Amino acid sequence: MEFLSTASFRVISRRALRLALAGALGICALCSGAAHAFSFDDVAKQARTLANNRYKPKDPNLPKELQNLSYDRYRNIRFKPEKALWRTQKLPFELMFFHEGSYYDRPVKINEVVGNAVREVRYSPDMFEFGALKVDPKQLKGLGFAGFRIHYPVNAPKYKDEVMVFLGASYFRALGKNQTYGLSARGLALDTALNSGEEFPRFTEFWIQRPAPGAKELTIYALLDSPRASGAYRFTLRPGVDTTVDVKAELFLRENVTKLGIAPLTSMFFFGENQPAAVPDYRPEVHDSDGLSIQSGTGEWIWRPLVNPKRLLVSSFALSNPAGFGLMQRDRDFSDYQDLEDHYESRPSAWVEPKGKWGQGRVELVQIPTPDETNDNIVAYWVPDAPPKPKQPYSLEYRLSWQKDNDKRPPMARVTQSRRGHGYRGKPDDSLLFALDFEGPALKKLPEDAKVEGNVSIDGNGKILEVQTQRNDVTGGYRVMLRMRRLDSEKPVEMRAYLRNGSNTLSETWSYLLPPE
Numbered sequence: 323m324e325f326l327s328t329a330s331f332r333v334i335s336r337r338a339l340r341l342a343l344a345g346a347l348g349i350c351a352l353c354s355g356a357a358h359a360f361s362f363d364d365v366a367k368q369a370r371t372l373a374n375n376r377y378k379p380k381d382p383n384l385p386k387e388l389q390n391l392s393y394d395r396y397r398n399i400r401f402k403p404e405k406a407l408w409r410t411q412k413l414p415f416e417l418m419f420f421h422e423g424s425y426y427d428r429p430v431k432i433n434e435v436v437g438n439a440v441r442e443v444r445y446s447p448d449m450f451e452f453g454a455l456k457v458d459p460k461q462l463k464g465l466g467f468a469g470f471r472i473h474y475p476v477n478a479p480k481y482k483d484e485v486m487v488f489l490g491a492s493y494f495r496a497l498g499k500n501q502t503y504g505l506s507a508r509g510l511a512l513d514t515a516l517n518s519g520e521e522f523p524r525f526t527e528f529w530i531q532r533p534a535p536g537a538k539e540l541t542i543y544a545l546l547d548s549p550r551a552s553g554a555y556r557f558t559l560r561p562g563v564d565t566t567v568d569v570k571a572e573l574f575l576r577e578n579v580t581k582l583g584i585a586p587l588t589s590m591f592f593f594g595e596n597q598p599a600a601v602p603d604y605r606p607e608v609h610d611s612d613g614l615s616i617q618s619g620t621g622e623w624i625w626r627p628l629v630n631p632k633r634l635l636v637s638s639f640a641l642s643n644p645a646g647f648g649l650m651q652r653d654r655d656f657s658d659y660q661d662l663e664d665h666y667e668s669r670p671s672a673w674v675e676p677k678g679k680w681g682q683g684r685v686e687l688v689q690i691p692t693p694d695e696t697n698d699n700i701v702a703y704w705v706p707d708a709p710p711k712p713k714q715p716y717s718l719e720y721r722l723s724w725q726k727d728n729d730k731r732p733p734m735a736r737v738t739q740s741r742r743g744h745g746y747r748g749k750p751d752d753s754l755l756f757a758l759d760f761e762g763p764a765l766k767k768l769p770e771d772a773k774v775e776g777n778v779s780i781d782g783n784g785k786i787l788e789v790q791t792q793r794n795d796v797t798g799g800y801r802v803m804l805r806m807r808r809l810d811s812e813k814p815v816e817m818r819a820y821l822r823n824g825s826n827t828l829s830e831t832w833s834y835l836l837p838p839e
Contacts, residue, residue, distance in 0.1 A: 429466025504669025511583025
């Protein structure tokens with residue numbers, strides 16, 4: 323089973339996206355001669371045409387000097403900042419570009435849309451510095467860009483921060499104020515975690531609307547293609563404290579797909595409060611996200627803490643017209659991580675909010691074993707019960723929010739930590755103890771004599787030994803202590819817990835999957 327994130331996007335992202343590859347360009351324009359304003363429909367027509375024809379992949383075109391580059395050697399290739407697109411026009415947004423190399427061995431066509439004209443942004447090796455790499459510029463003619471990044475001032479008015487990146491397959495990322503790169507999104511996921519293998523559609527061409535002076539949003543169109551699917555996309559980027567990206571897509575399948583993953587998110591969980599490091603580590607936690615949050619169409623909120631399993635884990639949450647879902651980073655203090663280099667406390671959460679009715683389907687969570695923190699091993703997406711038939715259009719829209727201080731959260735109490743340890747402290751046995759902390763304004767307003775109970779349930783592979791619920795005088799919330807025993811260590815255990823006061827639900831639902839040993 324192949325997961326592109328282990329090999330490609332994270333090559334740039336983990337510590338380097340803020341530093342790597344600056345640059346941009348003056349346009350070598352080639353007008354398309356279009357007589358009308360470019361629109362989403364133009365891309366949709368191309369996607370439909372692709373779906374009605376046989377898939378024609380682009381062959382890798384890298385010279386030997388740029389093949390098999392390590393992460394550090396690829397970082398030698400840097401875009402020249404003075405050539406940033408729109409820099410000379412002093413527009414609020416600027417574009418900088420990534421060079422082909424290493425895993426990025428196929429060019430992406432990039433166009434600028436100005437009024438009724440579409441102009442291709444032409445690649446030239448003169449736009450890049452190659453550092454210690456010994457590269458003959460003559461060997462680079464005919465190459466293209468691997469992707470691009472967008473700059474806009476969000477942290478300071480006079481400095482244009484990197485706020486969004488498109489690089490690798492259909493991967494993209496965005497940042498809000500005081501955020502650093504963590505999880506990523508994708509345009510589409512096909513057959514994730516199936517034995518048949520995953521298919522990774524690619525954005526093959528982009529059209530970027532030149533912004534007006536003073537513009538606060540940027541529109542990007544993209545054409546997606548793969549052996550079994552094509553699609554048209556429109557991204558409306560609005561940078562800010564919470565950067566939002568409105569996504570409009572129209573998809574076409576060349577043939578049937580077993581699992582269509584809509585609005586996929588990809589992240590990393592190595593270890594955390596509910597799963598300590600397998601070997602001693604000075605850092606208490608290492609993860610880009612620590613849980614999956616789901617808001618159902620009926621108003622229920624579900625929190626599924628993430629794990630790093632020993633075997634592949636796939637779990638589903640059946641829903642009708644979901645209100646939203648996201649991979650969230652709830653632990654926000656430096657003390658949670660103690661990492662001066664990666665600053666996991668500033669990694670964004672990503673929240674998907676559907677526009678319109680998405681119907682029946684499921685949010686699926688895939689958790690993959692990883693031996694270290696360099697691999698994205700968490701994937702979440704929406705799977706419709708009724709996928710489109712081949713050659714028929716499938717339209718959808720959603721808003722993707724990159725959040726930190728204003729994370730999407732339930733109006734009731736939420737889970738702030740899930741801690742796990744031996745069940746009996748005096749004399750260790752085969753039981754496990756979970757300490758679940760719930761916090762929220764509503765809990766602080768309860769009288770001290772309020773009867774708050776933890777409602778706990780467990781599946782047939784587990785046995786509840788003891789449940790205690792007590793007020794947390796330090797946080798003003800409540801703690802549920804759950805002691806349980808697993809019956810078959812080769813099978814997972816599903817558990818749920820929430821707070822109630824009589825018939826009133828006080829919190830979101832803690833939904834935990836204990837992996838097999």
